[in-house]
Amino acid sequence: MRLLIVEDNAELSRLVANGLAGAGYESDIVASTEEAREAVHNVSYAAMILDLGLPDGDGLSVLRELRRQMEPLPVLVLTARGGVQDRVNGLRSGADDYLAKPFAMEELVARLEAILRRPGQLLGRSLRLANLVYDTESRQIFVDDKPRIISSRETSVLEILLRRQGRVVPKKNVEDHIFGLEGEVASNAVEVYVSRLRKQLTEHGAKVVIHTVRGVGYMMAEEK
Amino acid sequence: MARVGSKNGSLTGSKVRAPSFKSLISRIVFLHIIAVAVVAIFLPLVLFWLLNSEIDQLHRAAMRAQAETLAERIVVRPDGRVTFNLPDSLRGLYSEAYGRYQYDIRDDDGRLLFSSHRKTGDVASDTISGAEVTQTIDGTTVHIRVGEDLSHRDVITDDIVSNFFRRVGWITIPILLILLAIDIFIFRRAIAPLWRASEQASNIGPARTDIRLPTEQIPREIVPLVTAVNLALDRLEDGFRVQRQFTADAAHQLRTPLAILRTRIETLGDGTVRQLLHDDIESMSRIVVQLLEIAELDTLVLDPGETADLRAVCAEVVGAIAPFAIAQHKDIALKGAEAPVLIHGNSEMLQRAVFNLAENAIKFTEKETSVDVEVGDDGSVRVRDCGPGVAEEERELIFQRFWRRDRQRSDGAGLGLSIVRGVADDHAATVAVDNLPGGGAEFTLRFRLADKAVSAPA
Numbered sequence: 001m002r003l004l005i006v007e008d009n010a011e012l013s014r015l016v017a018n019g020l021a022g023a024g025y026e027s028d029i030v031a032s033t034e035e036a037r038e039a040v041h042n043v044s045y046a047a048m049i050l051d052l053g054l055p056d057g058d059g060l061s062v063l064r065e066l067r068r069q070m071e072p073l074p075v076l077v078l079t080a081r082g083g084v085q086d087r088v089n090g091l092r093s094g095a096d097d098y099l100a101k102p103f104a105m106e107e108l109v110a111r112l113e114a115i116l117r118r119p120g121q122l123l124g125r126s127l128r129l130a131n132l133v134y135d136t137e138s139r140q141i142f143v144d145d146k147p148r149i150i151s152s153r154e155t156s157v158l159e160i161l162l163r164r165q166g167r168v169v170p171k172k173n174v175e176d177h178i179f180g181l182e183g184e185v186a187s188n189a190v191e192v193y194v195s196r197l198r199k200q201l202t203e204h205g206a207k208v209v210i211h212t213v214r215g216v217g218y219m220m221a222e223e224k
Numbered sequence: 225m226a227r228v229g230s231k232n233g234s235l236t237g238s239k240v241r242a243p244s245f246k247s248l249i250s251r252i253v254f255l256h257i258i259a260v261a262v263v264a265i266f267l268p269l270v271l272f273w274l275l276n277s278e279i280d281q282l283h284r285a286a287m288r289a290q291a292e293t294l295a296e297r298i299v300v301r302p303d304g305r306v307t308f309n310l311p312d313s314l315r316g317l318y319s320e321a322y323g324r325y326q327y328d329i330r331d332d333d334g335r336l337l338f339s340s341h342r343k344t345g346d347v348a349s350d351t352i353s354g355a356e357v358t359q360t361i362d363g364t365t366v367h368i369r370v371g372e373d374l375s376h377r378d379v380i381t382d383d384i385v386s387n388f389f390r391r392v393g394w395i396t397i398p399i400l401l402i403l404l405a406i407d408i409f410i411f412r413r414a415i416a417p418l419w420r421a422s423e424q425a426s427n428i429g430p431a432r433t434d435i436r437l438p439t440e441q442i443p444r445e446i447v448p449l450v451t452a453v454n455l456a457l458d459r460l461e462d463g464f465r466v467q468r469q470f471t472a473d474a475a476h477q478l479r480t481p482l483a484i485l486r487t488r489i490e491t492l493g494d495g496t497v498r499q500l501l502h503d504d505i506e507s508m509s510r511i512v513v514q515l516l517e518i519a520e521l522d523t524l525v526l527d528p529g530e531t532a533d534l535r536a537v538c539a540e541v542v543g544a545i546a547p548f549a550i551a552q553h554k555d556i557a558l559k560g561a562e563a564p565v566l567i568h569g570n571s572e573m574l575q576r577a578v579f580n581l582a583e584n585a586i587k588f589t590e591k592e593t594s595v596d597v598e599v600g601d602d603g604s605v606r607v608r609d610c611g612p613g614v615a616e617e618e619r620e621l622i623f624q625r626f627w628r629r630d631r632q633r634s635d636g637a638g639l640g641l642s643i644v645r646g647v648a649d650d651h652a653a654t655v656a657v658d659n660l661p662g663g664g665a666e667f668t669l670r671f672r673l674a675d676k677a678v679s680a681p682a
Contacts, residue, residue: 009480009484011484012480012483012484012487015484015487015488015491016487018491019487019490019491022491080476080477080479080480100479100513101479101480101482101483102479102480102482102483102485102486102505102509102512103483103486104486104490105486105487105490106490166547167543167547168542168543168544168546168547170539170543211546211550213542213543213546213556213557213558214555214557214558214559215539215542215557215558215559215597216539216542216543216546216557216558217543219546219547219550221547221550
């Protein structure tokens with residue numbers, strides 16, 4: 001799986017490439033919109049990391065062009081522009097995510113993997129946090145590589161929290177994810193499932209913790 | 225500022241001796257009243273004087289005509305004797321019984337030849353005014369003087385003069401006052417465009433440097449001033465734009481080197497130094513972001529029709545900042561309204577304000593304590609922490625840019641709360657801080673509720 005880095009600052013692109021290599025991704029580096037077009041045309045990349053301010057034009061023009069050609073290549077926009085309007089423009093032009101400089105390498109990898117794990121994308125099946133692994137296709141859970149059984153609804157909660165690990169998942173999203181459009185759902189149903197999931201994870205020895213952010217939602221993170 | 229002001233005040237105070245009027249109209253009215261007063265006094269006097277002299281003129285001409293009539297009656301005999309034969313028709317007129325007209329006829333040496341009255345003395349005494357005619361009849365020069373006793377003067381002429389002020393002179397005062405009123409009216413109309421221009425000017429501020437004063441309808445004498453002011457505003461706007469652009473560019477330019485630095489640090493092996501460097505980069509990046517936010521805030525022009533759901537904004541912020549709080553073993557919770565709270569404002573800007581408040585609260589709250597963000601149905605957001613609170617004398621200072629209580633702390637540049645204040649100002653909202661009875665601070669933002677009937681989603 002190859003990634004394309006479009007960034008005109010040679011030092012930064014080298015460091016990003018090294019960081020990605022550390023996470024197990026190979027990447028090619030180009031430094032202009034022209035080279036980016038050519039690279040996308042010739043190689044089938046898994047995703048593109050796109051800087052907006054390029055010497056021969058705006059990175060967004062490359063993005064718009066790709067989307068006009070119905071090219072589904074996932075694009076993570078990486079930019080020094082952090083203004084409101086810039087972010088809105090970026091996402092409207094078809095970016096899958098938007099990360100403002102300076103960013104943490106960890107976050108870049110996490111966001112990239114989140115994009116790659118979206119349905120239909122290459123990065124497949126397993127979600128990982130600490131000693132916990134979840135296979136999205138078989139819906140199997142492993143702790144320390146040993147399979148564990150967790151009940152169905154709790155597994156749904158685990159999946160959505162794992163997909164967005166380190167970020168707060170609004171309670172409403174968890175609710176929709178478990179029940180779909182089932183209609184009336186008891187107001188404390190999500191709390192009940194989350195607390196059952198917590199209990200089961202502890203029993204299985206998973207080194208993860210589910211934080212409650214009262215009034216907002218839940219966040220899964222590594223236990224420290 | 226206050227000191228400079230008072231200094232200026234005493235300076236002008238000592239320089240200006242005459243009453244100084246701040247208003248052009250009051251200055252004009254004042255000078256006009258003086259002019260009216262002077263004219264009101266002198267005009268009747270001048271008219272009175274002119275009337276009197278005209279009457280005197282007429283009187284003298286009449287006397288002269290009478291003297292000439294008398295002269296026709298003087299005959300000089302061949303032996304040099306002068307005879308005067310007053311006809312009967314005129315005798316009555318000059319009789320002492322009638323007492324109104326008198327005449328004296330003298331020769332060249334001043335000897336009295338004939339007189340209408342027996343008393344010695346001049347015809348021209350205090351009450352008698354008259355005219356003298358000198359005629360040479362057959363080589364003999366005679367002086368004929370005719371006088372009229374003014375105490376018996378023509379009644380009509382007398383009345384006109386004595387009643388002049390009461391009957392005629394007063395009219396000048398109302399005329400002058402009406403003129404004054406008309407002048408004030410004309411002047412007010414003339415400067416009305418200036419009022420409109422100043423109203424326009426009052427909207428100009430750092431966030432609205434694009435406004436220019438209208439030059440239409442401005443009196444031609446003032447147009448150079450207005451044009452000069454507009455040109456000055458052009459130059460100021462340029463300066464402002466350069467300044468803002470610089471802040472924005474500088475912040476942008478810092479981002480790539482920061483990204484490089486950060487990534488490079490992350491490739492270092494694990495260790496305390498790495499963590500410390502990482503934290504430094506983290507706070508520096510935050511300052512850069514805040515600088516950009518400030519630069520953006522300075523140029524922000526809000527759409528007055530824009531509304532935002534305050535609850536959604538706060539939920540977003542609490543969700544975004546919770547990982548940061550949790551990493552520091554602190555807690556954050558969203559409380560209050562369950563339903564959307566629609567207010568006038570821009571969601572992104574509101575998020576920044578609430579984010580900076582929440583970030584500030586997390587920074588100061590104790591470990592293992594919670595920060596509460598409470599949304600009120602009345603369009604308010606309260607952010608409570610369990611920190612040391614804010615001292616009374618610091619409650620204004622904390623909202624100033626770059627103000628920090630503890631200069632030793634390196635986690636922030638003191639920009640967060642100034643951004644909160646900036647967003648509040650742009651939204652015509654208020655921000656206040658109080659200490660909680662049980663310790664900790666409570667920041668309250670109050671926004672204007674949007675009309676639910678119009679903009680609430682179905």
